[in-house]
Amino acid sequence: MPRGTTFKKSSESPPELEPTPTDDPLQKLQRTLRVRFHDAALLRQALTHRSYNNEHPERGSADNERLEYLGDAVLELIAAEHLYNTYATSNEGEL
Structure with a gap:
């Protein structure tokens, strides 16, 4: 670098510190x-x-609370169906 030069020129874009209003x-x-x-x-x-x-x-x-509730219900249904099909001869208490 030549004497007195403080910064080196770069071809890279500078990093954004804060999003601009147009960023989605x-x-x-x-x-x-x-x-x-x-x-x-x-x-x-x-x-x-x-x-x-x-x-x-x-x-x-x-x-997201309502969606969380719905998602939990879907996961419970999937788990219950898996247990029901995997342990077809088990009674309710064993499932």
Whole structure:
């Protein structure tokens, strides 16, 4: 480096410190995962924790609690069906 030069020029883009207002985190997530969600509102709800809504009531968006309840019910059904089919001769107490 020549004398008096403090910085080296780089061809790389500087890292973003904060997202710009035009950045859409959900679009970025979809690109990263290489999936396309048809309902962005449902995706946003699935990713929104109740504590976020408590801290940002002005947003007025739904949190993921109802979806969590539904997901738990689906997993319970899958587990129950697996046990029922795997242990076909077992009684209710053994399942």
